[in-house]
Amino acid sequence: MIIAQISDTHLALDAPDADRRIQDFESTIADINALEPAPDVIVHTGDIVHHGRRDEYARALAILAKARAPVHVLAGNKDNRSTLREAFSGCGYFEPSSDFLDYAIEDHPVRLIALDTLSSRSNKGDFCPERVRRLIRLIDAETTKPIAVFTHHPPFEVTVGPDRLHFETSEAMAELRRALQHSGRVVAVFSGHVHRAAAGHVGSIPATVMPSVATTLRRGEYPAQMMRRPIYQVHRFDPAWRVASETRIVETAPSSASTCDDARPRAEAVQSVSCS
Numbered sequence: 514m515i516i517a518q519i520s521d522t523h524l525a526l527d528a529p530d531a532d533r534r535i536q537d538f539e540s541t542i543a544d545i546n547a548l549e550p551a552p553d554v555i556v557h558t559g560d561i562v563h564h565g566r567r568d569e570y571a572r573a574l575a576i577l578a579k580a581r582a583p584v585h586v587l588a589g590n591k592d593n594r595s596t597l598r599e600a601f602s603g604c605g606y607f608e609p610s611s612d613f614l615d616y617a618i619e620d621h622p623v624r625l626i627a628l629d630t631l632s633s634r635s636n637k638g639d640f641c642p643e644r645v646r647r648l649i650r651l652i653d654a655e656t657t658k659p660i661a662v663f664t665h666h667p668p669f670e671v672t673v674g675p676d677r678l679h680f681e682t683s684e685a686m687a688e689l690r691r692a693l694q695h696s697g698r699v700v701a702v703f704s705g706h707v708h709r710a711a712a713g714h715v716g717s718i719p720a721t722v723m724p725s726v727a728t729t730l731r732r733g734e735y736p737a738q739m740m741r742r743p744i745y746q747v748h749r750f751d752p753a754w755r756v757a758s759e760t761r762i763v764e765t766a767p768s769s770a771s772t773c774d775d776a777r778p779r780a781e782a783v784q785s786v787s788c789s
């Protein structure tokens with residue numbers, strides 16, 4: 514079971530670096546398509562777009578439509594729940610009766626659970642009692658397989674300037690940690706949001722954060738030759754050694770330069786995104 518994780522593409526069609534963000538996203542998907550062996554699934558851990566606009570999601574869908582593996586997405590704090598839900602409605606993994614964009618994917622030897630950690634009050638994460646109940650229900654729906662959990666906000670301490678916590682309250686983070694540990698079957702947590710690489714634990718569960726795919730928004734120190742090369746993660750699961758993660762540094766330039774002019778919605782591409 515191989516998962517390619519991408520995060521924080523922040524497509525913004527009118528930003529000064531709009532072309533670059535598109536190129537970073539496109540070249541990352543092209544690199545994932547060339548992986549051997551191919552990944553079973555691609556998970557985008559949020560901040561797909563920067564303003565939550567329909568035209569931004571249409572551009573993101575057109576890029577994701579080129580992915581050979583099924584694509585699953587999470588909402589980040591820069592996403593808009595309702596516009597994202599509308600854009601990815603064809604994938605069918607969002608529950609129509611809930612505002613929250615959380616779900617489980619059952620098609621693989623490792624279950625994938627995507628969480629909604631958005632707050633209506635700030636860019637930080639939140640995890641209210643209703644989401645705790647929903648997470649426990651998702652975990653308990655199957656009792657034999659290991660589970661990989663994906664969140665936008667990292668549910669462990671990652672030092673960024675003076676800030677170590679990326680949830681609004683330590684209580685919300687503690688509730689999420691307790692829920693993640695309650696079954697003993699969650700074997701890894703993968704997150705985004707802070708735009709830099711980090712590793713830690715959520716209780717006893719290993720957890721990592723990956724840098725932003727958008728190279729202009731990436732945080733941390735990188736050699737000059739890496740400045741224009743997007744980074745993503747490949748997570749390999751095996752029953753014997755659980756999870757091993759590899760950082761991929763995208764080597765090739767995109768096949769064609771994109772401009773804001775070709776960033777218009779492409780309905781046919783939107784319909785061909787593979788979600789399962």
Ligand SMILES: [Fe+2]
Nearest residue numbers: 521560589706
């Ligand atoms: Fe972000």
